[in-house]
Amino acid sequence: MLGYLARRLTTMVVTVFALSFVCFFIIQLPPGDFLTSYLAELASRGENIDPQLVERLRQQYGLDQPFVMQYLLWIGNIFQGDFGYSFNMSAPVGRIMGDRLGMSLLVEMLAIVVLWGMAIPIGIYAAVRQYSIGDMAATVFGFIGLAVPNFLLALLIMYLTYLWTGSAVSGLFSAEYANARWSFERLWDFLQHVWAPVLVIATGGAAHVIRILRANLLDELNKPYVVTARAKGLKERVLVMRYPVRVAMTPLMATVGWLLPTVISSSIVTSIVLNLPTLSPILLRALLTQDMHLAGALILLIGVLTLIGTLVSDLLLIWIDPRIRIGALKEG
Structure with a gap:
């Protein structure tokens, strides 16, 4: 190893x-x-x-x-x-990246937690309860999430929020807390603003994960080892979570490495629409103005995050799949 x-x-x-x-x-x-x-x-x-x-x-x-x-x-x-x-x-460039990298990481990590926390239970339920009302609802959600662009969903949330509350959802802080020190009041203000970008970013990704997990799990549930384990009296919940879900999660684990670069490169239009102080709009601005040092540093950072994410994905695959683990040990 x-x-x-x-x-x-x-x-x-x-x-x-x-x-x-x-x-x-x-x-x-x-x-x-x-x-x-x-x-x-x-x-x-x-x-x-x-x-x-x-x-x-x-x-x-x-x-x-x-x-x-x-x-x-x-x-x-x-x-x-x-x-x-x-x-x-x-x-x-170092100061620009330092000022925005923390917020970019925080927003994207919250979106990833919401994405996986929402998508995995829904995907498992949709596969185990195939053709049920919940499965059909998950399918509809998946189609909508894949079809509706993130920036359009962001505009819809901004419109509905203004219609219901009279205030627009923009940025991650109110004006009085934008440059203030962290405190309970600033944290509460952040939570009142961050839900919109987190929901927008997580929705499209959750729809994709739900469809992949549902398809993979349906394929595993009909395999002989599952039928045999069920015939031996293993409880359905234990059976599903211990074996088929782990195998069905393998393709998703392989895509974990793609999540780290999204800290910079994803949701550029969404960040502009919601006026988020993240690195995505800065990257677009640097490319349009040929700001060589800033654009080069951000693109290089995306590449480094991709390499780190790929390594993390491979280690997760080694941990979750014994076949891959044995292959890695033989190479080592």
Whole structure:
């Protein structure tokens, strides 16, 4: 097992270097850079441009260097904890990410807890009580959740909340608590706002998980080992939860690794509609304005989270499925 982990971690380090190069290359593909776009914007507004300032900025951030030198400067600074400077937001990239990463993690983790806490019991019930009213209701919920875009659901929640309460659901805090220290009052204000994005983000994912779990569990419930265990008198609840559910959960465990990158990349439109102080809108803004350092750091972070999530998924699969565990031990 230790050998397996060592090989995976070594592969992850190599992959991160390759990923960083690809990220930097993609960001450099559009003509010009952010400084060029920024100067064009200033010129369109009729503002004066200091040529010496422009040259100093190009030298400071290596924009006058060849591509390889710019990449080496960028990746070298990252290993020293310097993610560069965001021209568009006029702040260090590390500070921008630090200010929003915590909220992004908190919102997405709450959404994941709600998603799995809602989807797994419904999926199991829908499979065990096939064609019942509950199963049909779960199927309808699944179709609606998959068909309705998240941003449309967000707009609907905002409209209904304003209609019923007279106040709009926007952001994660009221104005008086936005920059305040954490306290019971600020936590209560956060809970009054966070339910909307959590519900919106969790709904579509829950519908997907319910359909997958129901289909997999229905397939397992008809297999000979389940019929044999039932014939031997094993209680139905114990039988279902101990064997078929574990096997049916295997494909879902393989997708756990996809959840970590959603901290940054998912629900961009939803975050914009609900005015959430998360990293998703920042990523879109950085890409549109060719904010090289900010976009590169966020895309690299998405890649690193994907690698970590994939490792977590594989470890969960090893834990839940003895067949995979034996294969990993043989490799180790």
